[in-house]
Amino acid sequence: MIILGIVGSPAGGKSTAAKYLAGLGAEWINADLIARDCLADVDVLAQLVERFGEAILLPATAPESTREVDRAKIADLVFGEDEQKRNNLRYLESIVHPPTRQRILERIEQSAETGKPVALLDVPLLFESRWDLACDAIWCVHASLENRLDRIENRRWDRSELERREKCQLAIETKCRLSDHVMWNDSTLEALHENLHRQWLKLAKMNQWSGKPRPDPAGDGHKKHCLSD
Ligand SMILES: CC(C)(COP(=O)(O)OP(=O)(O)OC[C@H]1O[C@@H](n2cnc3c(N)ncnc32)[C@H](O)[C@@H]1O)[C@@H](O)C(=O)NCCC(=O)NCCS
Numbered sequence: 001m002i003i004l005g006i007v008g009s010p011a012g013g014k015s016t017a018a019k020y021l022a023g024l025g026a027e028w029i030n031a032d033l034i035a036r037d038c039l040a041d042v043d044v045l046a047q048l049v050e051r052f053g054e055a056i057l058l059p060a061t062a063p064e065s066t067r068e069v070d071r072a073k074i075a076d077l078v079f080g081e082d083e084q085k086r087n088n089l090r091y092l093e094s095i096v097h098p099p100t101r102q103r104i105l106e107r108i109e110q111s112a113e114t115g116k117p118v119a120l121l122d123v124p125l126l127f128e129s130r131w132d133l134a135c136d137a138i139w140c141v142h143a144s145l146e147n148r149l150d151r152i153e154n155r156r157w158d159r160s161e162l163e164r165r166e167k168c169q170l171a172i173e174t175k176c177r178l179s180d181h182v183m184w185n186d187s188t189l190e191a192l193h194e195n196l197h198r199q200w201l202k203l204a205k206m207n208q209w210s211g212k213p214r215p216d217p218a219g220d221g222h223k224k225h226c227l228s229d
Pocket residue numbers: 009010011031032035036039071072074075078089092093096097100123124125165166168169
């Protein structure tokens with residue numbers, strides 16, 4: 001099994017690319033979704049409340065109901081360039097990343113066990129969290145700031161939200177340089193899909209599988225990939 005990492009700029013199109021590749025047979029491992037689940041864990045929640053106070057919780061919907069985190073409030077506390085926000089982000093990551101990492105590892109193992117040809121790591125902080133070391137190939141999906149701003153309208157982010165998140169990540173130029181392939185996503189979805197399909201077939205050729213979705217994923221002799229390989 002191949003481990004393919006996908007990186008890029010915020011709202012550059014990683015998840016859109018990942019969804020398409022999942023349709024071709026890759027196992028889509030979405031770190032944002034996994035981290036979201038981890039944030040709902042009671043122990044994780046308790047550690048965040050200890051540091052940031054109850055103000056980071058949404059109002060209770062019923063007297064005995066479990067309180068959920070207000071993600072926008074946490075985002076305000078952690079994304080930004082001043083020292084306090086940087087420390088807050090470090091704290092949040094120190095709580096959320098270890099269980100996220102563990103779940104990603106489990107998903108990679110399951111993907112190998114079920115005979116998936118590709119485990120696709122859709123991890124925004126792939127290089128920062130050293131997941132690049134586990135990858136056989138890394139693709140970077142990037143789009144101009146103008147296109148990304150147009151495309152985030154339904155997220156309730158504005159330009160400054162996009163920029164402050166981007167500043168908390170490795171520079172896009174560095175991500176491109178460290179990747180095996182860079183895809184510009186400034187055209188249509190169809191153009192992105194075509195590009196992805198071409199790269200997918202190349203990957204399949206290099207690794208000797210057909211590139212076609214397999215009806216029977218079990219036991220076809222593909223090499224299982226261990227992180228220690
Ligand atoms: C701060 C939180 C609550 C904000 O939630 P929100 O729903 O607004 O954003 P969401 O989680 O969907 O992330 C959207 C994008 O923000 C950027 N982003 C998220 N976390 C980080 C981070 N630690 N550093 C830099 N950028 C980040 C990424 O580009 C990501 O794709 C949330 O992002 C979070 O818990 N982050 C810490 C966990 C983490 O590092 N996740 C990244 C994947 S491991």
